[in-house]
Amino acid sequence: MLNKLFIHSQEIARKIDQCAINEYHIPSLVLMEQAAAECCRIIQNKEDPSKKICVLCGQGNNGADGLAIARLLAHEGYEVSIYLPYHKTLSQESKVQFQIICSLAIPYTDDLDTIRFYINQSDILIDCLFGNGLSRDIEGSYKQLIDMANASNKKIYAIDIPSGIHATSGKILNCAIHADTTIALDCFKEGHWIYPGKEYCGNLLLADIKIPTSLHLENEHAQLINEELIKEMLPKRDDHSHKGSFGKALMIGGSKAMPGALAIAAKACAASGIGTLTLMEPDCIGDLMAMKMDFAMHLRANDRDGHFALSAVDLLKQNMDQYDLISIGNGMQRNEITIEMVKTLLSSNKTVILDADALWAMQDHLEWLNRNAPTILTPHVKEMTFLTNKTVQEILESPFSTVREFTNKYSNCILILKSDITYIGSKNDFYVLSRPNSALAKGGSGDLLCGILTGILGHKISPSKGAACAAYLHSKSAEINKDPASINSEDIIKELAFVLQKLRKD
Ligand SMILES: NC(=O)C1=CN([C@@H]2O[C@H](COP(=O)(O)OP(=O)(O)OC[C@H]3O[C@@H](n4cnc5c(N)ncnc54)[C@H](O)[C@@H]3O)[C@@H](O)[C@H]2O)[C@@H](O)CC1
Ligand SMILES: Nc1ncnc2c1ncn2[C@@H]1O[C@H](COP(=O)(O)OP(=O)(O)O)[C@@H](O)[C@H]1O
Numbered sequence: 001m002l003n004k005l006f007i008h009s010q011e012i013a014r015k016i017d018q019c020a021i022n023e024y025h026i027p028s029l030v031l032m033e034q035a036a037a038e039c040c041r042i043i044q045n046k047e048d049p050s051k052k053i054c055v056l057c058g059q060g061n062n063g064a065d066g067l068a069i070a071r072l073l074a075h076e077g078y079e080v081s082i083y084l085p086y087h088k089t090l091s092q093e094s095k096v097q098f099q100i101i102c103s104l105a106i107p108y109t110d111d112l113d114t115i116r117f118y119i120n121q122s123d124i125l126i127d128c129l130f131g132n133g134l135s136r137d138i139e140g141s142y143k144q145l146i147d148m149a150n151a152s153n154k155k156i157y158a159i160d161i162p163s164g165i166h167a168t169s170g171k172i173l174n175c176a177i178h179a180d181t182t183i184a185l186d187c188f189k190e191g192h193w194i195y196p197g198k199e200y201c202g203n204l205l206l207a208d209i210k211i212p213t214s215l216h217l218e219n220e221h222a223q224l225i226n227e228e229l230i231k232e233m234l235p236k237r238d239d240h241s242h243k244g245s246f247g248k249a250l251m252i253g254g255s256k257a258m259p260g261a262l263a264i265a266a267k268a269c270a271a272s273g274i275g276t277l278t279l280m281e282p283d284c285i286g287d288l289m290a291m292k293m294d295f296a297m298h299l300r301a302n303d304r305d306g307h308f309a310l311s312a313v314d315l316l317k318q319n320m321d322q323y324d325l326i327s328i329g330n331g332m333q334r335n336e337i338t339i340e341m342v343k344t345l346l347s348s349n350k351t352v353i354l355d356a357d358a359l360w361a362m363q364d365h366l367e368w369l370n371r372n373a374p375t376i377l378t379p380h381v382k383e384m385t386f387l388t389n390k391t392v393q394e395i396l397e398s399p400f401s402t403v404r405e406f407t408n409k410y411s412n413c414i415l416i417l418k419s420d421i422t423y424i425g426s427k428n429d430f431y432v433l434s435r436p437n438s439a440l441a442k443g444g445s446g447d448l449l450c451g452i453l454t455g456i457l458g459h460k461i462s463p464s465k466g467a468a469c470a471a472y473l474h475s476k477s478a479e480i481n482k483d484p485a486s487i488n489s490e491d492i493i494k495e496l497a498f499v500l501q502k503l504r505k506d
């Protein structure tokens with residue numbers, strides 16, 4: 001059974017297939033049979049055997065999978081037809097699969113007019129034209145087939161990855177199958193989790209083809225975050241404990257214009273189980289914050305023009321040693337004092353969380369990140385432009401390499417790159433969270449995440465695992481049975497208590 005959901009690049013996924021075959025001596029046709037059996041099982045669970053199915057096969061091993069799936073579906077009673085290109089160009093495995101198809105007399109064609117007829121007659125199409133081997137733009141008859149399949153409005157299952165989507169970049173190579181369901185084989189590919197690839201997959205499932213887990217772990221990988229993974233990683237709360245057991249956090253932020261950002265972050269931090277919480281805020285919002293947050297202690301700094309005055313830097317230096325971890329940035333404003341406070345924190349040996357305006361403050365000072373203690377950065381895509389030389393477009397097109405380049409360069413940093421898909425990287429781990437939900441597409445959602453992150457990191461957990469837990473808790477707590485337009489931060493903080501309870505109980 002799959003308990004870990006791995007994500008690899010095209011190159012690594014291919015290397016893993018090859019290792020399984022050559023070093024573990026699992027015959028290629030055995031892997032293929034596992035793949036076909038899993039795909040057949042998934043399709044059978046969803047589709048009545050009265051359905052007519054047309055399987056579109058290419059000349060590589062994705063096509064060979066298609067032939068095996070066609071055979072198994074025919075065995076289960078479905079009426080199956082096949083497109084297969086001229087058989088002399090087929091891969092070795094395809095030739096074997098093709099012989100079986102011939103002996104079973106399952107109808108096939110390499111003629112486009114005949115396949116148009118088969119497609120029109122069918123209820124369901126299975127796309128096995130190209131998988132992990134796609135390497136260049138699709139032209140000619142393959143393009144015609146893809147256009148025909150998309151225009152048919154039939155339900156389409158894509159096997160491994162929709163044909164035309166590049167497995168690493170998620171880009172469309174001239175044209176691509178727009179699938180309703182995609183069944184990834186063995187592992188997800190990075191291109192499944194980058195737009196436009198993600199959108200072309202439709203509902204994305206994973207089939208276990210029994211490749212040894214050690215092969216995934218040994219090679220560069222990311223893991224998709226799901227409930228099982230978080231249950232394993234979420235820190236336990238021993239009842240034989242005291243407030244010191246769950247961390248002493250300082251959260252720095254707030255300004256006259258944005259007191260709410262710090263208040264939301266602080267409430268989320270408290271609801272995530274921090275031992276003690278102190279808020280460092282400019283005096284002008286001190287009374288307001290005291291009313292909003294009776295759980296927290298308050299370290300009031302002088303203010304100027306509605307934000308921290310320069311003397312806040314000295315106050316921070318005098319006090320910061322008392323805390324285990326310190327977050328900075330929520331609602332703080334972009335100015336020289338913010339930069340100085342960030343510099344002060346990064347010259348300490350504390351675990352530091354940089355959010356919002358503190359990320360802006362880093363843009364000309366990335367060398368401060370070369371420190372021994374962990375630094376957790378939580379940029380959304382625009383804020384990520386402060387931390388790299390890339391544009392928003394470039395970051396969206398290459399989130400895996402953007403995060404990896406950053407964490408390779410700054411080896412004690414944990415980066416949480418936020419969007420509707422969140423990519424979390426560190427020198428040792430890489431996690432992906434994908435639970436799109438417009439309830440979070442609102443000001444203040446990032447402050448909630450920062451608060452949950454601070455609360456979880458107060459427990460004894462590695463920062464990258466803590467980051468994965470926080471991202472999951474944040475998005476799961478926003479899945480509330482209300483219209484997403486009306487879900488607010490208070491709702492999410494309330495829900496967090498139940499999400500945590502369920503995760504710890506089950
Ligand atoms: N035994 C194995 O190696 C396994 C392979 N599997 C399947 O094998 C697939 C990978 O197989 P392959 O590496 O053969 O790759 P594909 O089946 O994706 O296709 C690659 C073939 O198409 C050609 N090609 C690439 N881009 C093209 C283009 N734009 N126009 C025309 N031809 C193009 C390549 O030269 C190559 O011949 C996976 O996606 C998966 O479906 C799975 O069954 C798991 C086990
Ligand atoms: N459509 C969406 N689906 C899922 N998560 C989302 C979506 N939009 C935003 N989020 C999440 O909400 C948070 C928004 O953070 P950010 O943009 O920093 O908000 P703010 O600065 O306004 O508080 C991030 O964690 C992001 O991943």
Ligand SMILES: [K+]
Pocket residue numbers: 062127128129130131158159160161162163
């Ligand atoms: K495919």
